[in-house]
Amino acid sequence: MPLDLPDHLERMLSRLKLTAIRDQLDSLIDEAGRRELTIREALTLFCEREIARKDQRRIEMSFGLARFPFTRDLAGFDFAAQPSIDRGQIRDLATGRFIANGEAVLLLGPPGVGKTHLAVAIGREAIVAGYTVLFVPATTLVATLVKAHAEGRLEEKLAHFAKPKLLIVDELGYLPFEPDAAHLFFQLVSRRYERGAMLVTSNRTVGEWGTVFGDPVVATAILDRMLHHSHVVTIRGESYRLREKRRSGLLQKAAPTLAPPTPWATTTGV
Structure with a gap:
């Protein structure tokens, strides 16, 4: 039975807790395509967005604490x-x-x-x-x-x-x-x-x-x-x-x- 790649990828991103990449995947891929990024550059872009999401959540939680x-x-x-x-x-x-x-x-x-x-x-x-x-x-x-x-x-x-x-x-x-x-x-x-x-x-x-x-x-x-x-x-x-x-x-x-x-x-x- 063929693997449903989008669902499988979403599950892997969730398991790795890469929720920003998971939630923005389509827009990130579109952005990488528009900017004609290499695979390495695209991966860097994805990681930057993930780190930004995690930093924002940490800051918001720390403000409350x-x-x-x-x-x-x-x-x-x-x-x-x-x-x-x-x-x-x-x-x-x-x-x-x-x-x-x-x-x-x-x-x-x-x-x-x-x-x-x-x-x-x-x-x-x-x-x-x-x-x-x-x-x-x-x-x-x-x-x-x-x-x-x-x-x-x-x-x-x-x-x-x-x-x-x-x-x-x-x-x-x-x-x-x-x-x-x-x-x-x-x-x-x-x-x-x-x-x-x-x-x-x-x-x-x-x-x-x-x-x-x-x-x-x-x-x-x-x-x-x-x-x-x-x-x-x-x-x-x-x-x-x-x-x-x-x-x-x-x-x-x-x-x-x-x-x-x-x-x-x-x-x-x-």
Whole structure:
């Protein structure tokens, strides 16, 4: 009985998991014919389309696993509104070299200046480059570690947060840590030190981290490891949200106050 070649070929492509070639076979053959490709060139074309499909699926799956709170990219960041940022430094971070070297990135600045936007954009670029990424709010991270410690599963959770090549910890400093939580965070930083990259956003200067962690000694130990191989980006500028409200007339410029200025107001002049 003669072999049904098209069906047989489709089954072989499916078995080899060459689904892009299988699904686009007729159009790929037509394209190769129109371009008068040699067999070697046609095979190269088929493989390129297969790799492109697999890369796209990997990227889409990794975006989901990273748990980004929203979609942001560098093209959508308004560098002109934040002139204190070195655009070249951000683009260099987006290449992922710091991830390959297991280094830390600290994005510091007052609320609303784009720290989380940049963190997500750098994380997405890292995924495209082939790195695994996990995004977690600092409060969620700490609560998870505290709960795991109480249930005797701390090692399991430390291993979970140590696994991705890049761990993004967002909004560190908005709420102070309990002393026990600070020690748990220190264990995670130690686990990742020189082995896994971290990107941390914070509204506090590093000099205030003793207050954040509730223990200056623990804060010093954490900073000692994070600053050893680090890139610190300090953003000095006005909140995007406040700027838009002011432009729309919903918010007037604040009247002078006798209250002492915050460190960011002193630094940024806002």
